Amino acid sequence: MIASAGPCVTSPTLLTRSKLSAPTCAYSSKASTQRRLHFFDMLAVFAQFETDVRRERQAEGIVKDAGIYTGAKPRINRERVLALVATGVGPAAAARALGVSRMPIYRILDEHNKA
Numbered sequence: 001m002i003a004s005a006g007p008c009v010t011s012p013t014l015l016t017r018s019k020l021s022a023p024t025c026a027y028s029s030k031a032s033t034q035r036r037l038h039f040f041d042m043l044a045v046f047a048q049f050e051t052d053v054r055r056e057r058q059a060e061g062i063v064k065d066a067g068i069y070t071g072a073k074p075r076i077n078r079e080r081v082l083a084l085v086a087t088g089v090g091p092a093a094a095a096r097a098l099g100v101s102r103m104p105i106y107r108i109l110d111e112h113n114k115a
Contacts, residue, residue, distance in 0.1 A: 076098060077098075084098075
C-alpha cells in the first residue's frame with residue numbers, strides 16, 4: 001500500500017505506479033485537524049507559562065523593602081507650580097518656565113483642587 005512510503009506520497013514514480021493523479025496523505029483530515037488543535041493547545045500552554053513568569057518578575061520588582069510600592073520620585077517642585085499659578089501665571093506658561101510639558105502641571109493642579 002502507499003502508506004508504507006510515508007505519511008504523504010509525493011514521489012512521481014509512486015504516483016505513476018499507484019495510478020494516482022495527486023499527492024495523497026495517509027492521515028485523515030480529522031487526524032490532521034486534531035494535530036493542529038493540539039499544536040495550538042501547546043502554544044497556549046507556553047504562552048500562559050510566559051505570562052505567569054512575567055507577572056512573577058513584575059511583582060518581585062514592584063515590592064520594595066517594606067512591601068509597599070512608593071512610585072517614582074517627583075521631578076517637579078509642586079510648591080513652585082502652585083506659587084506660579086497663584087500669581088496668575090497660566091498652566092502653559094508655568095510649564096514653559098519649569099521646562100516641562102503641560103500635563104504634569106494639570107495633574108498637580110487637579111490633585112491640589114481635589115484636596
